[in-house]
């Protein structure tokens with residue numbers, strides 16, 4: 268019997284991981300324990316099920332989860348859950364929980380670094396633990412502009428983090444390696460996760476709104492020829508589960524990305540969004556502008572995007588524009604060598620993302636990324 272502890276199951280990636288396990292492994296010898304913030308196990312179960320409903324699971328599939336699958340706990344106060352004796356029976360961990368926001372969340376380092384390290388130290392004492400998959404982020408490598416980042420390259424210490432979030436994600440990986448040498452620790456760094464190949468943005472509108480915003484404004488800080496390394500959340504989940512449950516794996520570090528071949532140019536995003544909306548692409552009207560020019564036209568944001576706080580929109584343009592301008596690709600050879608399929612190109616499911624966000628304003632869609 269495998270006993271898998273999943274953190275972050277009330278979120279986008281962790282929810283997709285549980286979705287994958289419930290669809291593919293139900294009835295097999297697998298027990299799930301889900302760490303969730305809540306007052307009681309019952310309330311935690313309700314939060315998890317509420318999230319999983321967005322992944323289209325049936326009532327029957329959801330009924331296999333009960334309060335016994337819930338570990339109530341908060342990474343900002345790890346002492347509250349690390350004494351739970353059920354942790355001693357865990358054989359596998361998929362650690363998805365983190366504050367994944369580009370905003371200035373004051374708990375960022377307490378959760379992503381201090382609490383996560385305490386959790387890893389606790390799991391390092393579990394004698395039957397076979398694998399601890401830690402979900403990092405590819406952007407933590409601080410890649411150079413217009414580069415391909417390979418899995419055997421060290422993080423680019425000469426560049427600066429665009430946001431504290433990536434700094435916290437890099438710090439925790441290094442601290443766990445340093446303080447938990449016996450932990451069967453494997454880092455999986457996804458590139459940029461947008462939508463779900465079957466459900467579009469129903470599970471989460473995270474990041475998709477940035478593309479819609481740039482297209483509505485008809486201007487942004489990157490060129491339309493620049494590309495972005497996007498993967499769907501269901502692909503990310505499938506890879507995480509396989510890395511976790513494979514009897515042996517060769518490396519302790521993997522990118523989960525689309526690789527050079529499948530990166531999506533922004534002009535293709537324009538084309539496929541237009542197709543899904545039955546409108547014309549904006550390719551001939553698009554302008555690449557500086558952040559300062561964006562700032563100069565901020566009074567027009569309300570007219571184009573609907574009621575919004577122009578300061579928040581500008582901040583989003585600065586943060587997400589910084590990543591979009593990088594035009595970086597993350598090599599995924601290690602997964603391909605394992606026989607993993609490549610992810611579906613973003614353009615094959617953009618229509619689903621458009622259809623599941625129709626009628627929602629940019630300020631409504633972006634809220635998920637500014638927690």
Ligand SMILES: NC(=O)c1ccc[n+]([C@@H]2O[C@H](COP(=O)([O-])OP(=O)(O)OC[C@H]3O[C@@H](n4cnc5c(N)ncnc54)[C@H](OP(=O)(O)O)[C@@H]3O)[C@@H](O)[C@H]2O)c1
Pocket residue numbers: 274275276277278279280281303304340341342343362363364365366367378402403404405436456457458459460461473474
């Ligand atoms: N989305 C992307 O494009 C992307 C790309 C690369 C890497 N990643 C990584 O993927 C992982 C998951 O991100 P996501 O997109 O799924 O983010 P998300 O939707 O915001 O989910 C984050 C999860 O972490 C949990 N969490 C936050 N603070 C916690 C705390 N103090 N104690 C316990 N749990 C806590 C959240 O629980 P609550 O529901 O209680 O807040 C939620 O379940 C993160 O490690 C992120 O760095 C994401």
